[in-house]
Amino acid sequence: MKKSVLSAxxxxxxxxxxAYAAFFVAPTDAKQGVIYRILYLHVASAWTGLTSxxxxxxxxxxxxxxxxxxxxxxxxxxxxxxxxxxTVVLLTGPIWAHPVWGIxxxxxxxxxxxxxxxxxxxxxxLLRTLVEEPDRxxxxxxxxxxxxxxxxxxxxxxxxxxxxxHPQPIIMGAPGxxxxxxxxxxxxxxxxxxxxxxxxxxxxxxxxxxxxGDLEIIQRELEAA
Amino acid sequence: MALLSNTTVLxxxxxxxxxxxxxxxxxxxxxxLIVMVLFSFSFDPTSEESRRFGAGLLWLAFxxxxxxxxxxxxxxxxxxxxxxxLRLSVSDPFAIFLAKLAANTLFLLLxxxxxLPVFAVMYxxxxxxxxxxxxxxxxxxxxxVSIAGTALSAISAQARMRELLLPLLLLPLLTPILVASTEVxxxxxxxxxxxxxxxxxxxxxFDLAFLTxxxxxxxxxxxx
Amino acid sequence: xxxxxxxxxxxxxxxxxxxxxxxxxxRRTSVLREDIERLKNSLSRGK
Numbered sequence: 001m002k003k004s005v006l007s008a009x010x011x012x013x014x015x016x017x018x019a020y021a022a023f024f025v026a027p028t029d030a031k032q033g034v035i036y037r038i039l040y041l042h043v044a045s046a047w048t049g050l051t052s053x054x055x056x057x058x059x060x061x062x063x064x065x066x067x068x069x070x071x072x073x074x075x076x077x078x079x080x081x082x083x084x085x086x087t088v089v090l091l092t093g094p095i096w097a098h099p100v101w102g103i104x105x106x107x108x109x110x111x112x113x114x115x116x117x118x119x120x121x122x123x124x125x126l127l128r129t130l131v132e133e134p135d136r137x138x139x140x141x142x143x144x145x146x147x148x149x150x151x152x153x154x155x156x157x158x159x160x161x162x163x164x165x166h167p168q169p170i171i172m173g174a175p176g177x178x179x180x181x182x183x184x185x186x187x188x189x190x191x192x193x194x195x196x197x198x199x200x201x202x203x204x205x206x207x208x209x210x211x212x213g214d215l216e217i218i219q220r221e222l223e224a225a
Numbered sequence: 226m227a228l229l230s231n232t233t234v235l236x237x238x239x240x241x242x243x244x245x246x247x248x249x250x251x252x253x254x255x256x257x258l259i260v261m262v263l264f265s266f267s268f269d270p271t272s273e274e275s276r277r278f279g280a281g282l283l284w285l286a287f288x289x290x291x292x293x294x295x296x297x298x299x300x301x302x303x304x305x306x307x308x309x310x311l312r313l314s315v316s317d318p319f320a321i322f323l324a325k326l327a328a329n330t331l332f333l334l335l336x337x338x339x340x341l342p343v344f345a346v347m348y349x350x351x352x353x354x355x356x357x358x359x360x361x362x363x364x365x366x367x368x369x370v371s372i373a374g375t376a377l378s379a380i381s382a383q384a385r386m387r388e389l390l391l392p393l394l395l396l397p398l399l400t401p402i403l404v405a406s407t408e409v410x411x412x413x414x415x416x417x418x419x420x421x422x423x424x425x426x427x428x429x430x431f432d433l434a435f436l437t438x439x440x441x442x443x444x445x446x447x448x449x
Numbered sequence: 450x451x452x453x454x455x456x457x458x459x460x461x462x463x464x465x466x467x468x469x470x471x472x473x474x475x476r477r478t479s480v481l482r483e484d485i486e487r488l489k490n491s492l493s494r495g496k
Contacts, residue, residue, distance in 0.1 A: 019460065035452040038459040045463065064445055084470045091466065092459040099452050119397040127394060130384040140380050143442055144394060147376065150438055151398050154431055158401035161423065162408045197467060204474045211481050218488065 004203075011200050014193035018044075018186075026186040038096040044190040045088040046114065048198050052082030053121065053149060055202075060145035063138055069213050072138035075145060077205035079124050081198055086118045109160040116155045120148040134216050228323070231315045235324030242301075243332065253294045253336050260286040261344060275348040280410035283344060284403055288370065291333055292392040295374040298325055299382035312447055319443040322375055326439075329371035330364070337363045355413040358420050362413070365428035366406035372435040373398050379446040401431055 022040035029036040056078035063071035093111060094104040105111065124145055131137035243249055264282045268274055302308040311321055341359070345352040352359060374395055381391040409424035 023456075033452060035455055037456050041460055041463045064442070081470075084466060088463045088466050091462050095455050095459040095462070099455060116397050116400050123394050123397060127380070127384060127390065130386050130390055132385070136383060139445060139448065140383060143445060144377070144380055146442065147373070147398060147435075147438060150434060151401070154401040154434065158404040158427060161427070162404050201467070201471060201474070204471070204478070208474055208478045208481065211478065211485070215481065215485055215488070222488075222492075 008200060011193070011196040014196050018190040018193040021186045021189060026183050027180055032100055035096060035099050038092055040187055040190045042089060042092045042096060043187060044194045045085045045092070047191050048194040049082045049085030049089060051195065052078050052085060052198055052202070053117070053152075056082060056121075056145055057149035060142035060149075063142040064146070067135075067139075069134075069138065070210070072142065073206050073209035073213060074202075075138075075142060076125070076128060077202050077209055079121050079145065080205055081201045083118065083121045083125065084201070085194070085198065086114060086121070089114055090118060109156065112159050113152070113156040116159075117152055120151065124148055134213070227316050228320050231317070231320035232323040232327070235311075235315070235320060236327050239324055239328035240331075243328065249294055249297065250332055250335060253290050253332070254339055256293060257286045257290045257336060257340050258343065260289065261340070261347065265347065270348050272349040275350050276414050276416070277411070279344070279348050279350050280414055281403075281407045283410065284366070284407045287333065287337060287366070288396065288399055288403060289392070290336065291329075291367075291370045291374055292395050294332065295329060295371075295378045295395070296381075296388060296391055298329060298375055298378045300378070300387065303382050308447060309449065312449075317444075318447050319440055321447060322379075322439055322443045326368075326371040326375040329375055330368045333367040333371060334363055337367065350414050352414070355418045355420075358413055358418075359410065362406055362409045362425065362428070365425065365432060366402055369402045369428060369432045369435065370399060372432060372439055373402075376435070376439050376442070376446060402428065405431070 018040070022037050026037065026040070028034055056075050059071045059075035059078060062068075063075060093114075097106070098104050124141060127144055128137055128141045131140055261282070264286070268278055299308070302311060312318055315321060338360070341352055341363075344350070374391075377394045377398070378391055381387045381394060384390055405424045405427045409421045409428070412419055412421045412424075
C-alpha cells in the first residue's frame with residue numbers, strides 16, 4: 001500500500017515536472033507558436049501507446065508458448081493501457097491540427113494508421129468479452145493480438161506509400177529536421193514520465209485481472225464441487 | 226511432402242462440398258452484385274468518376290463479401306463436429322489451413338472474375354486491355370484476404386456473436402490489402418493504364434507475411 | 450500567446466482520460482472485491 005502510494009506520487013511529480021518543462025522550459029516554436037506545446041503530450045503518448053502494444057504482443061506470444069495465465073493478464077492489461085494512450089493521441093491530435101493545418105482531421109499516414117491501430121485493439125478487447133471459457137479466451141485473444149501487431153507495420157507502410165496527399169506534415173517534418181536540443185530533452189523527459197504513468201496503470205490493471213483470474217478459478221472449482 | 230498430399234486431399238474435399246451445392250458462390254456473387262448496384266447511388270457513376278472511385282468500390286465490395294463468405298469456413302466443421310476428425314487425419318494442421326485458404330482464394334477469385342464484366346459494363350470502365358494484370362492483382366489480393374480471413378474465422382468460430390465478430394476482426398486487419406489493391410486496380414483502370422509494381426510487390430509481401438504467421442500459429446488456432 | 454486555450458484544453462483532456470481510466474480500474478477492482486467477499490460469505494454460510 002505504502003509502496004503504491006509512493007510510486008503514484010513519484011509518477012505524479014514526474015508528470016508535473018514534464019508539464020512544467022513543456023510549458024516553460026522548452027522554447028516557443030518560431031513557426032507554430034505556443035500551440036506546438038501540445039506535441040509533448042501528443043507524441044509522448046503515441047510512443048508510450050506503442051510501447052504498451054509491444055508489451056501486449058510480447059505477452060501474447062509468451063502466452064501461446066508457455067500457457068501461463070499471467071501472460072494473458074499482462075496481455076489484456078497492456079492492450080487496454082495502450083488503447084488509453086492511443087485515445088489521448090487521437091483526441092489531442094485534432095486540437096493541434098485545427099489551428100496549424102486549418103482542419104481537424106486529415107487522412108494522413110500517421111493519423112490514419114493510428115486510427116486503424118486503435119480499431120485493431122478495440123477488436124482485441126471486444127473479442128475477449130465474447131469468449132466465455134478463460135483458457136480459450138486467453139489463447140484466442142493472444143493469437144489475434146499477434147496477428148494485429150504484425151499488421152501494424154503493413155498498415156503504416158501501405159498508408160504512407162499511397163495515402164499521404166500532404167507532403168510530410170509538420171511532426172518530424174519541418175521542425176524535426178532541426179529540433180532544438182532543449183525540445184528533444186523535454187520530449188524525452190515527457191516520454192519518461194508517461195512510461196512511469198503507463199507502468200502504474202499497467203500494474204493496477206494487472207492486479208485487477210489477476211484477481212479476476214483467481215475468482216474464475218474459485219468459481220470453476222465451486223461449480224465442479 | 227505429406228503436407229502437400231494432405232492439402233490436396235483436403236482441398237478436394239472443400240471443393241466437392243462447395244460445388245455440390247454452390248451455396249457459397251451463389252450468395253457471395255449476389256451479395257457483391259447488390260453492393261455494386263447500391264454503390265452507384267452514392268456517387269455519379271460517369272466513366273470519369275468511375276475510374277476514380279471504381280477500384281475502391283470494387284475492393285470494398287469484395288472485402289465485405291469475403292468477410293461474410295469466410296464465416297462458414299470453420300463454422301461448418303464446428304457445427305458438424307468434424308474439426309477433431311480433420312485434425313487427426315493430418316500430420317500437420319497447417320494442411321487444414323492451406324486447403325481452406327486455397328479453396329477460399331479460388332471462390333473469391335471466381336466471384337471477382339464473374340462480376341468484373343458486370344462492373345465494367347455498369348460503370349463504363351475498360352477492363353479488357355489490362356485483364357491479365359487485373360487477374361494477377363485479384364489473385365494476390367484474394368490470397369491475402371483468404372489467408373487472414375481463414376485464420377480469423379478459426380478464431381471467431383469459437384466465440385459468441387461470431388457473425389458480427391469476424392468482420393470486426395478482419396476488416397481493420399485487411400486495411401493494407403484494401404489500400405494496395407485499390408491503388409493498383411485504379412492504375413489499371415486509368416485512361417492510360419500502367420502496372421504499379423510497388424503495389425503488386427506489397428501485396429506479395431503481405432501474403433507472405435501472413436502465410437508465415439499462419440504457418441507458425443496454425444496448430445494453436447485449431448487446438449482443442 | 451495565441452492558441453494557449455487549445456494547449457490547455459489538450460492537456461486537460463489528456464489528463465482527464467488517464468484519470469478516468471485510473472478511476473475505472475479502481476472501481477472495477479472494488480466491485481470485484483465485493484464479489485469475492487460475497488462469495489466467501491455464502492461459502493462460510495453453506496458449510
